[in-house]
Amino acid sequence: MRLRLTPRDTTYFDLLAEIARHTVTGASLLAELLGSSRLDRHAIAERLSEAEHAADDATHSIMRRLNQTFVTPLDRDDIYGLASALDDCMDAMDEAGHLIVLYKIEELPMLVSEQVQVLQRCAELTADAMPRLRNLDQLPEYCVEINRLENQGDTLHRTLLGEMFDRATDPIALIKLKEVVDVLEEATDAFERVANMVETIALKES
Amino acid sequence: MRLRLTPRDTTYFDLLAEIARHTVTGASLLAELLGSSRLDRHAIAERLSEAEHAADDATHSIMRRLNQTFVTPLDRDDIYGLASALDDCMDAMDEAGHLIVLYKIEELPMLVSEQVQVLQRCAELTADAMPRLRNLDQLPEYCVEINRLENQGDTLHRTLLGEMFDRATDPIALIKLKEVVDVLEEATDAFERVANMVETIALKES
Amino acid sequence: MRLRLTPRDTTYFDLLAEIARHTVTGASLLAELLGSSRLDRHAIAERLSEAEHAADDATHSIMRRLNQTFVTPLDRDDIYGLASALDDCMDAMDEAGHLIVLYKIEELPMLVSEQVQVLQRCAELTADAMPRLRNLDQLPEYCVEINRLENQGDTLHRTLLGEMFDRATDPIALIKLKEVVDVLEEATDAFERVANMVETIALKES
Numbered sequence: 001m002r003l004r005l006t007p008r009d010t011t012y013f014d015l016l017a018e019i020a021r022h023t024v025t026g027a028s029l030l031a032e033l034l035g036s037s038r039l040d041r042h043a044i045a046e047r048l049s050e051a052e053h054a055a056d057d058a059t060h061s062i063m064r065r066l067n068q069t070f071v072t073p074l075d076r077d078d079i080y081g082l083a084s085a086l087d088d089c090m091d092a093m094d095e096a097g098h099l100i101v102l103y104k105i106e107e108l109p110m111l112v113s114e115q116v117q118v119l120q121r122c123a124e125l126t127a128d129a130m131p132r133l134r135n136l137d138q139l140p141e142y143c144v145e146i147n148r149l150e151n152q153g154d155t156l157h158r159t160l161l162g163e164m165f166d167r168a169t170d171p172i173a174l175i176k177l178k179e180v181v182d183v184l185e186e187a188t189d190a191f192e193r194v195a196n197m198v199e200t201i202a203l204k205e206s
Numbered sequence: 207m208r209l210r211l212t213p214r215d216t217t218y219f220d221l222l223a224e225i226a227r228h229t230v231t232g233a234s235l236l237a238e239l240l241g242s243s244r245l246d247r248h249a250i251a252e253r254l255s256e257a258e259h260a261a262d263d264a265t266h267s268i269m270r271r272l273n274q275t276f277v278t279p280l281d282r283d284d285i286y287g288l289a290s291a292l293d294d295c296m297d298a299m300d301e302a303g304h305l306i307v308l309y310k311i312e313e314l315p316m317l318v319s320e321q322v323q324v325l326q327r328c329a330e331l332t333a334d335a336m337p338r339l340r341n342l343d344q345l346p347e348y349c350v351e352i353n354r355l356e357n358q359g360d361t362l363h364r365t366l367l368g369e370m371f372d373r374a375t376d377p378i379a380l381i382k383l384k385e386v387v388d389v390l391e392e393a394t395d396a397f398e399r400v401a402n403m404v405e406t407i408a409l410k411e412s
Numbered sequence: 413m414r415l416r417l418t419p420r421d422t423t424y425f426d427l428l429a430e431i432a433r434h435t436v437t438g439a440s441l442l443a444e445l446l447g448s449s450r451l452d453r454h455a456i457a458e459r460l461s462e463a464e465h466a467a468d469d470a471t472h473s474i475m476r477r478l479n480q481t482f483v484t485p486l487d488r489d490d491i492y493g494l495a496s497a498l499d500d501c502m503d504a505m506d507e508a509g510h511l512i513v514l515y516k517i518e519e520l521p522m523l524v525s526e527q528v529q530v531l532q533r534c535a536e537l538t539a540d541a542m543p544r545l546r547n548l549d550q551l552p553e554y555c556v557e558i559n560r561l562e563n564q565g566d567t568l569h570r571t572l573l574g575e576m577f578d579r580a581t582d583p584i585a586l587i588k589l590k591e592v593v594d595v596l597e598e599a600t601d602a603f604e605r606v607a608n609m610v611e612t613i614a615l616k617e618s
Contacts, residue, residue, distance in 0.1 A: 067615035102574050162308050171377035171583035175590070178381070203273035368514050377583035384587070409479035 010134065012072065012079050015062045017130035019086040022055035023123040023191075026093040031116050033097050034108060045101045052094040059087045074133070078201050085194045086126070092187035093119065096180055103176040111160045115184045118153045122146060122191035129198060139202040146195035153188035157181065216340065218278065218285050221268045223336035225292040228261035229397075230333050232299040233326040239303050240319055244312060251307045258300040265293045280339070284407050291400045292332070298393035299325060302386055309382040317366045321390040324359045328352060328397035335404060345408040352401035359394035363387065424484065424491050425546050427474045431498040432539035434467035435603075438505040439532040445509050446525055450518060457513045464506040471499045486545070490613050497606045498538070504599035505531065508592055515588040523572045527596045530565045534558060534603035541610060551614040558607035565600035569593065 026048055033044040062083045066076055100108070129142040160181050168174045232254055239250040268289045272282055306314070335348040366387050374380045438460055445456040474495045478488055512520070541554040572593050580586045 063612065064615065067612060098570070102570060103577055158304070158308060165309055165378065165382065168378050171381065172577065172580050172586060174378060174381065175583065175586065176577065200269060200273060203270065364510070364514060371515055371584065371588065374584050377587065380584060380587065406475065406479060409476065 010073055011065065012062060012074070013131060013134050015058050015065075016079070016082055016086065016133070017127065018058045019055045019062075019083065019090070020123070020127040020130045022051045022058070023086065023089045023093065024120075024127050025051045026055075026090055027116065027120040027123040030093055030097055031113070031120060033100065034113055034116060038104065038106060041101050045097045048094050048097040052090050055087060055090040059083045074201060074205070078197065081197050082194060082201075085190055085197060088190040089123070089126075089187055089194065092183050092190055096183045096187065099176070099180050099183065103180070105173075105176055105180065108177070108180070109160060109163065111156055111163070112181065112184065115153060115156050115160070115181070115188070118149050118156065119184065119187055119191070122149050122188060125149075126191060126194055129195075133198070133201065136202055136205055139198055143195045143199040143202075146192055150188050150192040150195075153185060157185040157188075216279060217271065218268060218280070219337055219340050221264050221271075222285070222288055222292065222339070223333065224264045225261045225289065225296070226329070226333035226336045228257045228264070229292065229295045229299065229329040230326075231257045232261075232296055233322065233329040236299055236303055237319070237322050237326060239306065240314060240322060244310065247307050251303045254300050254303040258296050261293060261296040265289045280407060280411070284403065287403050288400060288407075291396055291403060294396040295329070295332075295393055295400065298389050298396055302389045302393065305382070305386050305389065309386070311379075311382055311386065314383070314386070315366060315369065317362055317369070318387065318390065321359060321362050321366070321387070321394070324355050324362065325390065325393055325397070328355050328394065331355075332397060332400055335401075339404070339407065342408055342412055345404055349401045349405040349408075352398055356394050356398040356401075359391060363391040363394075422485060422546060423477065424474060424486070425543055427470050427477075428491070428494055428498065428545070429539065429542040430470045431467045431474075431495065431502070432535070432542045434463045434470070435498065435501050435505065435535040436532075436539050437463045438467075438502055439528065439535040442505055442509055443525070443528050443532060445512065446520060446528060450516065453513050457509045460506050460509040464502050467499060467502040471495045486613060486617070490609065493609050494606060494613075497602055497609060500602040501535070501538075501599055501606065504595050504602055508595045508599065511588070511592050511595065515592070517585075517588055517592065520589070520592070521572060521575065523568055523575070524593065524596065527565060527568050527572070527593070527600070530561050530568065531596065531599055531603070534561050534600060537561075538603060538606055545610070545613065548614055548617055551610055555607045555611040555614075558604055562600050562604040562607075565597060569597040569600075 029044055029048045029051065033041050033048070036044060062079065066072065066080060072079060099105075125142055125145055129139060132138060132142075161178070164174060164177060164181070235250055235254045235257065239247050239254070242250060268285060272278065272286060278285060305311075331348055331351055335345060338344060338348075367384070370380060370383060370387070441456055441460045441463065445453050445460070448456060474491060478484065478492060484491060511517075537554055537557055541551060544550060544554075573590070576586060576589060576593070
């Protein structure tokens with residue numbers, strides 16, 4: 001095991017910020033996909049996969065580095081946890097995009113666009129916050145805002161489910177749409193998990 | 207960071223017991239909800255949410271305290287894990303109640319009431335066991351009994367699924383009911399996860 | 413950093429290899445179940461449960477031992493994580509078998525057999541790799557191959573979902589089949605989780 005005693009390796013913050021920036025790309029590709037015709041969606045889902053692979057690469061760089069460095073700027077487990085949770089955000093958004101294409105869903109309810117807008121806002125706030133882990137700057141504000149967004153996403157999700165089941169006539173169409181809507185909700189939950197970890201880190205390190 | 211060298215902070219046991227008591231309230235509200243007409247269910251689901259928020263507050267108190275105390279009466283990770291797992295029990299029961307209201311499910315099979323009875327028993331045993339973490343008293347008995355209840359819940363769940371699919375004529379009604387039944391099974395699993403952690407703690411500390 | 417005071421306890425490697433061998437049995441029982449008539453499936457599902465219980469017993473032996481030994485040949489958390497993840501592989505395969513019986517599914521698409529073939533290969537490679545944790549021999553090769561198999565499983569899963577929804581006429585049959593197919597995909601993911609942990613361990617220990 002190589003020891004690196006000085007100075008503390010700050011590449012971690014850059015890599016975490018990089019994964020978060022890929023989620024910003026992912027969320028805006030999802031928004032683009034929703035606004036496109038079925039013919040164009042396949043190509044957009046491919047770009048979404050590219051963003052997902054890029055996030056994966058950055059996550060692997062963090063894992064490799066964690067196993068080779070002795071001194072880390074945050075607890076090893078916290079860095080590992082943040083990278084995994086950011087990766088979960090990306091994976092869920094990628095899955096939602098691919099399901100829409102795979103299931104050939106023609107039209108999605110308006111509230112699905114609102115779910116994606118919540119995800120876009122979550123991704124932007126997270127990408128802004130990651131570099132601030134360095135100096136623990138304005139992290140509580142970010143955590144409060146993500147929690148507010150997650151509550152908003154949760155309400156949207158429940159309203160959507162209520163509407164979908166009230167109007168449902170085609171059970172197969174319902175199964176498809178429900179999976180998309182549930183996976184988008186999982187993406188919001190994953191962003192909240194990132195924010196909860198940041199809150200814990202901010203408390204410990206301050 | 208404040209150091210508290212003596213004596214060991216026992217507030218953790220009180221807070222864990224508090225979350226567990228909220229799950230007792232939650233399970234009995236679920237039972238009440240099942241026995242009520244659709245008109246009354248909304249108000250009961252609201253009270254279930256209040257119990258869920260109260261459990262959330264207690265969980266957050268534990269997390270904050272963990273990040274500010276140096277000496278803890280159990281391993282930090284074990285306290286964190288127990289609080290999270292207890293919170294999962296509460297979340298799943300809250301979700302089940304809200305889905306029943308949201309999906310406007312008129313009648314539920316008898317076996318769903320039996321699932322909830324298993325949850326009530328799990329919650330009571332867990333609330334009894336949490337204070338005994340202090341002196342590691344009679345914990346193996348509690349773990350064995352929860353494992354027995356989880357097996358019973360598992361059998362109920364499989365029997366219910368079999369019945370539901372055998373009798374199903376309305377696929378949309380089936381989708382709704384299956385989600386409720388699956389979430390109740392997740393709640394039982396979460397109680398088993400708590401008991402498994404307690405078993406591990408009892409082995410380590412004894 | 414670990415102190416190694418006495419000969420390292422290598423029983424852990426034997427027990428991990430044992431759980432992995434139970435997953436080999438489980439995967440081949442699943443393949444047998446798929447190839448059998450509905451009448452014979454019940455008995456095969458019972459044998460699947462026996463393999464699951466045996467894996468459970470080995471997992472519990474590891475947990476008990478972990479709580480009573482001071483010196484372990486790998487990080488305590490890594491052994492715990494590997495045992496849990498191997499157990500998840502077994503649980504998902506057992507659940508898939510039981511769902512096929514419970515839901516009385518007559519015929520399964522050809523691609524489901526291919527999903528199970530991927531699982532058989534994953535299980536065999538994992539059972540071969542576990543004893544090599546002792547000397548960290550040829551672990552990268554195993555990890556690369558499991559990742560390739562998981563990608564193959566993922567493609568199979570998406571293709572299957574696409575086919576199923578394209579052809580679906582009976583929504584209730586679709587719900588049943590989708591659950592089986594999703595649980596088989598979870599089993600493949602669980603094998604990938606094992607391989608990712610092995611990769612991390614190999615990096616740390618080398």
